[in-house]
Structure formats: structure tokens, C-alpha cells
Amino acid sequence: MKFLFDLFPLILFFGVYKYGDSHQDWAHGLATQYLGGLIAGGVVPPGQSAILLATAVAIVATFLQIGYLLVRGRKVDNMLWVTLAVIVVAGGATIYFHDDTFIKWKPTILYWAFGVALLVAQVFYRKNLIRSVMEAQIKLPDPVWSRVGYAWIAFFFAVGLLNLVMAFVVFRSDTSAWVSFKVFGITAIFFGFVIVQTLFLSKHIQEDA
Known part of the structure; x- marks a missing residue:
């Protein structure tokens, strides 16, 4: 359930974009009605309507995520606050300038922000x-924990770079393909990384037991 909750904005972003991309008249009418006043020049380009709607929905969904947690009296993770800040800035720029370049940068900015945070904490603050997140579930020797930390740092920087390559090189003229990669490709890469890491750590967990 938490997994679906965490993916809530992403799922909505994907659904709204795909539906709007295949129903452009609907997307253009809705974007003009609700986003026209937020766009420079006040005119929504028909070809950008789907991505603008999807971006707006993702911003609202992220606010709803945080609002739900606050109402329930639960702690809002720092990562979620960072996610909100990045999507508001990148998504807001996408809507205002009606340019999908900004939203395409959003995943990279987010992953690199996580990578920098991990790096600064591990190198400068020890x-x-x-x-801190995983130790309650598994016990590992200190040197292994250090390697795990650096592995995640490298992973976040690598995925951020991969997103730029896919967004601006491989799928430069195909936003729909990039959206699919963002939802399914990056999610699969995350799962693959976790599985490989789990296999690598299993011997250390067994030894500790």
C-alpha cells in the first residue's frame, strides 16, 4: 500500500498524459480552461496540452500526499518535501513557459539532489x-554499510544522467516515449538495483546472523 501511495503522483501523471495525448481536443480544452491564466501569453499550444495537464495534476497530487500525511499526524519524510519543491519549481516552469524541457529535467534534479544529500551526509558528517533507513531491518558490518551508501550515491547520479540521455537524445522528439520510460523504465531500474544489491548483501546478512 505504501508503494502505491508513494507512486500516486507518478501514476496520475502517466494516466493523464496518456489519455490527453490520445484525446488532444479534450486535453486542449481542459488545459485552456484551467491553465490558460497561468501560461505566458495566455495561449495553450495544442501539442503541449497533455504534458501541461499531467504536470499540473502531479503537482496537486504531491500536495495531496503531504496534506494526507499531515492530517493523519504522520511524519513527512524529507525526501517528500524535496520532491514537492522540485516538482513545484520544474512543473511550474513547464506550465508557465509551456515547455516540457523543465519537467523532463525534474527527475534528474530530484535524483541528483538525493545523491548530493547522501554524499554530503556520508563524507562531511559521517x-x-x-x-539510518535500513538498519532496523538488516544488520551489516560497518565497511559494508559504507559501500551500500556509496552504491546508492552512484546509482542516483547514474539514473539522473540516464534520464537526460533518454529525454534529450534518445526520445528528443517523442515526449510520449519519454513518459513511458520515466514511469516503467526507471521504476524497473530501481527494482533491478534493489534486487542486485539484496543478492550482494545476502552473504553479509547471513554471516551476521
């Missing part, structure tokens, strides 16, 4: 944030 605090392994990955260990």
Missing part, C-alpha cells in the same frame, strides 16, 4: 542516511 552519517550514512541509507544505514
Whole structure:
């Protein structure tokens, strides 16, 4: 359930974009009605309507995520606050300038922000944030925890770079393909990384037991 909750804005972004891309008259009418006043020049380009609607929905969904947690009296993770800040800035720029370049940069900015946060904490403050999250579930030797931390740092920087390559090189003229990659490709890469890491760590967990 938490997994679906975390993916809530992404799922809505994908659904709204795909529907709007295949129903452009509907998307253009809705974007003009609700986003026209937020766009420079006040005119919504028909070809950008789907991505603008999807971006607006993702921003609202992220606010709803945080609002739900606050109402329930639950802690809002720092990562979610960072996600909100990035999507508001990048998504807001996408809507205002009616240019999908900004929303395409959003995943990279987010991943690199996570990578920098992990790197600064581990190198300058001697605090392994990955260990802080995972240590309650598994016990590992200190040197292994250090490697796990650096592995996640490298992973976030690599995925951020991969997103730029896919967005502006491979799928430069195909926003629909990039959206599919963002939802399914990057999610699969995350799962693959976690599986490989789990297999790598299994021997250390067994030894600790």
C-alpha cells in the first residue's frame, strides 16, 4: 500500500498524459480552461496540452500526499518535501513557459539532489542516511554499510544522467516515449538495483546472523 501511495503522483501523471495525448481536443480544452491564466501569453499550444495537464495534476497530487500525511499526524519524510519543491519549481516552469524541457529535467534534479544529500551526509558528517533507513531491518558490518551508501550515491547520479540521455537524445522528439520510460523504465531500474544489491548483501546478512 505504501508503494502505491508513494507512486500516486507518478501514476496520475502517466494516466493523464496518456489519455490527453490520445484525446488532444479534450486535453486542449481542459488545459485552456484551467491553465490558460497561468501560461505566458495566455495561449495553450495544442501539442503541449497533455504534458501541461499531467504536470499540473502531479503537482496537486504531491500536495495531496503531504496534506494526507499531515492530517493523519504522520511524519513527512524529507525526501517528500524535496520532491514537492522540485516538482513545484520544474512543473511550474513547464506550465508557465509551456515547455516540457523543465519537467523532463525534474527527475534528474530530484535524483541528483538525493545523491548530493547522501554524499554530503556520508563524507562531511559521517552519517550514512541509507544505514539510518535500513538498519532496523538488516544488520551489516560497518565497511559494508559504507559501500551500500556509496552504491546508492552512484546509482542516483547514474539514473539522473540516464534520464537526460533518454529525454534529450534518445526520445528528443517523442515526449510520449519519454513518459513511458520515466514511469516503467526507471521504476524497473530501481527494482533491478534493489534486487542486485539484496543478492550482494545476502552473504553479509547471513554471516551476521
